[in-house]
Amino acid sequence: MRLSIVAVGRLKDGPERELYLKYAKRIDDAGRSVAIGPLTLSEIPEARQVSASQRRADEAGRLLQNAAGADSLILLEVGGKAFTSEAFARWLGTRRDDGQRHLAFLIGGPDGHGDSALERATLKFSLGPLTLPHGLARIVLAEQLYRAATILSGHPYHRA
Template identity: 55%
Template sequence: MRIAISAIGKLKDAEERAIVERYAKRLNGTGKSLGLGPIEIREFSESRAAGVDERKREEAARLLREIGPGDVTIALDPLGRSFTSEAFAALIRETRDGGAKTCNFLIGGPDGHGDGALAAASVKLSLGSLTLPHGLARVVLVEQLYRAATILSGHPYHRA
């Protein structure tokens, strides 16, 4: 199962980008034998619409454009469900074993997700109750995807 992260906003911070790339590379290596990956990260510019609702609508349309039939969509949402790392790994395993071609993770813009993106998501995922900048949310998500792969493979990276 391929993994795609579609995010509104581009990582400008070189250090954040380096961390994302490091964990993406690790995920591609560990996930290969598990049928996970490769991971693809798609960045979309923020909408320039004047109103919040229109911006969210435009950004949702951009995020959803790449989703195909048979794909599973998970939207990062502060009001979503929080998972332990083990439960997140189980979600990834169940999604893979359920026959999903791609698991798409959506990261909305500064105003959050539009209704279309939330409606398309089979899971709304919260990374915690703290507000994270988008770059840091991306770092946390990619690290947790790598951690999920190590849990599924029995690798000692995860020591809970």
């Protein structure tokens, strides 16, 4: 099952991008045995419209366009469903076992998600109640996807 992160904004070269790439590679390696991966990242520029609602609408359209073909759209949303790492792994495994071939995780811009993305979401997913910089949210998401793959494979990375 392929995984995609589609996000507004771009990770700059440096420690954030390197850490994201580290977990993306780990998913590719660890996920093979459990049919999860590869993980790809699509970055879209922030919208430049005057109003927040116009920016959200523009970004939502481009996020959806970049996630076209995904079986499920998972929006990172502060008010969304929070999982433990084990529950997230089970959720991911169930999607895989149900025959889904591609999941896309959407990270909106600073103004949040537009209505069109919110309406099409299969799941609104929260990494927790804290507000995270968008680059850090990508890294945390990538690490949790890697952790889920290791939980599903019985690898000792997750020791809870």
